[in-house]
Amino acid sequence: MQTKKRGVKRNILSKAQICFFLVFLVALAATFKLGYIQFSEDDHWADVADKRGLRFRKVEATRGNILADNGALLSTSIPFYKLIIDPTVASDDKFNSGIDSLSILLSKYFKEHNKAYYKNLLISDRKKGNKYRVLSTKLIKHKDRKIIAKTWPILREGRNRGGVIFEKEESRFKPYGDLARRTVGFLREGKEGNTVGKGLEYSFNKELEGLNGQALYKRIAGGRWIPMDEVAAIRSVDGYDIKTTIDIDIQEYAHEVLHTALKKHDANSGSFILMEVSTGQIKSIVNLGKSRNGNYYEDYNYAIQHVTEPGSTIKLASFMALLEEGGISLEDSIETGQGKYEFYEGAVMKDATSYGYGKLTVQEVFEKSSNVGTSLLVDSVFKEKPDKFINYLKDFHLVDPLGFQMKGEGVSRISTPDDEKWSGTSLPWMSIGYELAITPLQVLTLYNAVANNGRMLKPYIVEEILQGNHEIKEYEPVVLDSKICSKSTLENLQKMLVGVVENGTARNIYSEDYSIAGKTGTAQKVKSGKYTKTYFTSFAGYFPADDPKYSAIVVIDEPRGDEQYGGTVCAPVFKEIADRVVIKHIDRFIEVNEDLEMTLPYIKAGNYQDLNLLSKELGLQTLDQHKNEWVRTQVQGDTIVWVDNRGGRQTVPDTRGMTLKDAIYLLENQSMKVKVLGEGRVQTQSVAPGTKVVKGREIVLKLQKS
Known part of the structure; x- marks a missing residue:
């Protein structure tokens, strides 16, 4: 009996295996046929689809956002739509009962033609059987699309019964305008159909672009292709967001300060980078170039791409090499004479001063940025072994x-x-920033390493890849060198950098509030193969010097006028931006002068009821001289006088001194578009008070904390 059961089981198992094998053969054959059709007969079936007027076409994915460190949008995709109608779709009843109202709405919305034009156009298209009518070349916003699809006659019947088609076109939008525009970058199609671009848009295109979908289109008269359905056959997958390390408040302020400096000095271009010492995160990067009309725009990434002779900021590397090689101390002295030294016939090294510095200590050579002193020291140590000096520069990550x-x-x-061009003058001149060309970012990375106690970090600007709130990838600090130099060398260099600001070429930015360490740089520019009296200026450093949090570099190319040196052109820019960073990000005790008399609170403008209530709570004396709801203040002695704010129903109100909430309420009620810069109360507005209101006009409000 047991043997019989085992036989039955074997029989069943054998049949099952045969069935499985047959199913496998069928599946294999189907797969082969599918592959054959897809790869060998692809053109044939595409031709069949074309003859039937059907084709799958690409549906672009929505591109991901580029975000600041606080989530603010630096670049985003905004959907717009082209409004199209197939006038033949709607029933006679729907078409005839809705054509007049639709024509009126089209005329009012697009403001291109009168209602009779649209009515005659659509009736004519319907009679001729024209299935594709673009109602305007103007694109409509997403919110308007929803209203049109739900409320407009004929069109509210949808695609299948009303013939409406909304063709989506996405536009890349930068909410902060020119702010960090060159860093954010762009993307476009090249002449050969390839993708070209710059900045983050191009560098992170793979993450941002998403996956395109497919939708079935049909061909209509005139060779046009229209979608068969609003729902794609294969849905697209939106691109990831990339979150940068950029602090938008500091970025905005740095942009403004650098822009002002460039205009003041009539310079060709300028750049600024702010780096967090402990992480290598880029918190701000500004690149401004002068256009033909004399204005400055973010036109090129000078900070990352521009390679030039840096001048005296490279002396940090020269002295790092000297101290590492040994044999000198900061107290050693060297004779610099009258500020000139002839290394070889016709090859004369000069200091910036015409009178010279005479005998200087090594510390003073660095503080005063003596070219003669620096080049003599480097030449004396490395003349017979120049390769070793070059290797030091490589070790400091200034070459690759x-x-x-x-x-x-x-x-x-x-x-x-x-x-071939190497000569006896190459080493001395290289020691002061010539015969080598590097980027501002490379210079800053070295200074940041000194600030970070010798730990060199790779700078980075993207910290996360996100899908909504879900983190896909995180970028963390990368150590390029855990110890860029010895501890004793590092301590000496830090002392030298502080000395530049306290006693040397940057003492004009010395501050009692916080300490700064840094180095000025001024390099003569080469034009037509010769050095000229035009300069490439810079200042690199870090702050606070006693507990470094941030490092930064300012570069200004070819300043004109009386001030043409790194100490007078770039150092003040560094200081002004550093002041803002310290106030915002670095906690420090601020002394309060108890002898200051009490002053009236910062109340300048706003809603009368709100301000009057606040004044009563504070026990302030007030006087009413107003008729309107919105008021401004005038101070007469110890009394606040309420007067009418300028601006009527058809004129732009005066929002200066108001809270942002009040200002937006007033301006948006006037149908104006509000753009905000900064924090606090309104300091200035781009459209003058009392100006006639233009609906939809943009007004920029600059805020400042009181």
């Missing part, structure tokens, strides 16, 4: 690219003893 996250990083150039 840093591997920054954005594509297009500049490639440094440096002379070596193997070059």
